[in-house]
Amino acid sequence: xxxxxxxxxxxxxxxxxxxxxxxxxxxxxxxxxxxxxxxxxxxxxxxxxxxxxxxxxxxxxxxxxxxxxxxxxxxxxxxxxxxxxxxxxxxxxxxxxxxxxxxxxxxxxxxxxxxxxxxxxxxxxxxxxxxxxxxxxxxxxxxxxxxxxxxxxxxxxxxxxxxxxxxxxxxxxxxxxxxxxxxxxxxxxxxxxxxxxxxxxxxxxxxxxxxxxxxxxxxxxxxxxxxxxxxxxxxxxxxxxxxxxxxxxxxxxx
Amino acid sequence: xxxxxxxxxxxxxxxxxxxxxxxxxxxxxxxxxxxxxxxxxxxxxxxxxxxxxxxxxxxxxxxxxxxxxxxxxxxxxxxxxxxxxxxxxxxxxxxxxxxxxxxxxxxxxxxxxxxxxxxxxxxxxxxxxxxxxxxxxxxxxxxxxxxxxxxxxxxxxxxxxxxxxxxxxxxxxxxxxxxxxxxxxxxxxxxxxxxxxxxxxxxxxxx
Numbered sequence: 421x422x423x424x425x426x427x428x429x430x431x432x433x434x435x436x437x438x439x440x441x442x443x444x445x446x447x448x449x450x451x452x453x454x455x456x457x458x459x460x461x462x463x464x465x466x467x468x469x470x471x472x473x474x475x476x477x478x479x480x481x482x483x484x485x486x487x488x489x490x491x492x493x494x495x496x497x498x499x500x501x502x503x504x505x506x507x508x509x510x511x512x513x514x515x516x517x518x519x520x521x522x523x524x525x526x527x528x529x530x531x532x533x534x535x536x537x538x539x540x541x542x543x544x545x546x547x548x549x550x551x552x553x554x555x556x557x558x559x560x561x562x563x564x565x566x567x568x569x570x571x572x573x574x575x576x577x578x579x580x581x582x583x584x585x586x587x588x589x590x591x592x593x594x595x596x597x598x599x600x601x602x603x604x605x606x607x608x609x610x611x612x613x614x615x616x617x618x619x620x621x622x623x624x625x626x627x628x629x630x631x632x633x634x635x636x637x638x639x640x641x642x643x644x645x646x647x648x649x650x651x652x653x654x655x656x657x658x659x660x661x662x663x664x665x666x667x668x669x670x671x672x673x674x
Numbered sequence: 675x676x677x678x679x680x681x682x683x684x685x686x687x688x689x690x691x692x693x694x695x696x697x698x699x700x701x702x703x704x705x706x707x708x709x710x711x712x713x714x715x716x717x718x719x720x721x722x723x724x725x726x727x728x729x730x731x732x733x734x735x736x737x738x739x740x741x742x743x744x745x746x747x748x749x750x751x752x753x754x755x756x757x758x759x760x761x762x763x764x765x766x767x768x769x770x771x772x773x774x775x776x777x778x779x780x781x782x783x784x785x786x787x788x789x790x791x792x793x794x795x796x797x798x799x800x801x802x803x804x805x806x807x808x809x810x811x812x813x814x815x816x817x818x819x820x821x822x823x824x825x826x827x828x829x830x831x832x833x834x835x836x837x838x839x840x841x842x843x844x845x846x847x848x849x850x851x852x853x854x855x856x857x858x859x860x861x862x863x864x865x866x867x868x869x870x871x872x873x874x875x876x877x878x879x880x881x
Contacts, residue, residue: 422797423800494693494871517690543823642798642799
């Protein structure tokens with residue numbers, strides 16, 4: 421049976437993990453490669469690096485982080501943040517990323533999704549959707565630039581469009597819940613999961629293990645992503661999987 | 675010190691092979707990428723990691739001449755390992771992209787998952803493999819989980835080719851095939867942590 425994926429996400433700025441990672445046995449809490457290895461050992465099913473570096477020289481540093489991770493970790497790695505062109509995507513895939521996630525660039529140039537998914541393969545192209553609940557009506561709209569710009573696009577419709585264009589997976593973040601520890605926006609997660617054929621990764625708002633289970637059971641997501649509950653050592657990946665298993669959700673054990 | 679087995683990985687220019695290369699190196703091989711059929715002469719084993727769309731893959735194999743090398747290598751029962759699209763390409767044909775003739779090394783065809791709503795395609799993530807008990811290199815690994823990402827799967831015409839089976843969405847498909855020293859997996863051992871590397875290490879003992 422296919423296991424539900426538990427995916428830690430590491431925010432990286434200029435080659436360093438933002439805020440550090442609080443693992444007891446980690447020598448350098450800011451080193452993304454060491455953090456990746458620690459997560460691999462804990463049984464993470466995949467890993468996401470989110471590059472929040474603003475400058476272009478930072479991109480080169482990120483490629484180096486990805487290359488060093490790919491040399492040492494034998495697990496799928498997705499890289500997102502600041503990828504604008506098919507050249508950026510190619511460079512990141514060549515560095516060793518298995519998938520890239522596109523957000524602002526996909527909204528600004530939807531053909532980028534079509535072109536790169538047909539060339540590199542659908543499985544390489546993840547579209548990250550940052551969505552916020554509408555104030556004036558039902559539904560959610562898509563935000564770009566780290567949640568600052570409201571594009572006015574409907575999130576569910578946008579998900580359908582990028583999948584039609586060839587996206588192999590959706591990384592769905594609720595901007596209302598991100599950082600709150602109140603749990604995923606389950607209505608949003610379910611609306612998008614049921615609208616598209618490809619897997620949806622739930623993201624944004626996890627504060628406890630029940631939230632992860634809810635993302636799967638109520639949100640119908642294929643995978644759950646979290647950052648702070650894992651980084652700060654609140655829970656290990658193994659504890660998360662034990663809990664999911666106790667709720668009848670299939671997980672991979674190491 | 676014992677000499678490491680030399681392992682050539684076919685690089686036909688479709689993308690990144692870094693993980694595959696590092697995976698085989700970690701498993702104990704002297705692994706290297708080859709861009710021309712002439713370069714495989716010094717290898718003890720041949721690895722074919724398929725990538726991208728099947729039509730592009732086949733046209734590049736024909737263009738580079740690797741199509742002949744692969745057929746000859748397998749016909750001589752030399753150690754061969756295909757990964758993902760490298761498994762699918764071994765069969766006679768694929769229905770991907772409206773239909774495409776493949777290498778025809780193994781009988782059967784490659785078909786798309788047709789699943790009930792709720793089952794996502796691509797089949798993505800970790801799933802377990804039931805291995806045929808008589809295949810040496812997977813002994814003791816029955817039921818282990820490996821990393822998959824694919825929308826198509828092979829349906830071998832000869833059941834004796836099936837090395838491993840995996841269940842997804844009510845379909846039990848051939849997630850690994852083998853004939854003699856030719857082995858191929860739909861899953862990615864190089865993305866499957868210790869279980870994947872163990873499979874690579876075991877394969878090297880065939881050399």
